Amino acid sequence: MDSETAVNLCQQTLYTAILIGTPILLAGLLTGLVVGLFQAVTQIQEQTLPVILKIIVMMLVGAWFLPWMCMKLLEFGRELLQNIPETLSTLM
Secondary structure, three states, X not given: OOHHHHHHHHHHHHHHHXXXXXXXXXXXXXXXXXXXXXXXXXXXXXXXXXXXXXXXXXXXXXXXXXXXXXXHHHHHHHHHHHXXXXXXXXXX
16 A cells, blocks of 8 residues: 555545534534523523533534535445455555
């Protein structure tokens, strides 16, 4: 495997990881912003409120996007396995 193939594989892997993690991370970010704004406006300084709400929202978003995330992972894995013969042929 030459360096170009290795770099391309790393790029595809990182892109897939970012793509899969984005919905859950965005849900946590938006929930934190909304709860923080709510706490600033109402002057409620409860420390556990944002954590519990973030966990609940992130779990719901994760459950909602789970089929899509599994499909993306399966596509990536299938493509990776299909490229094994090409990679091996470049080694020989």
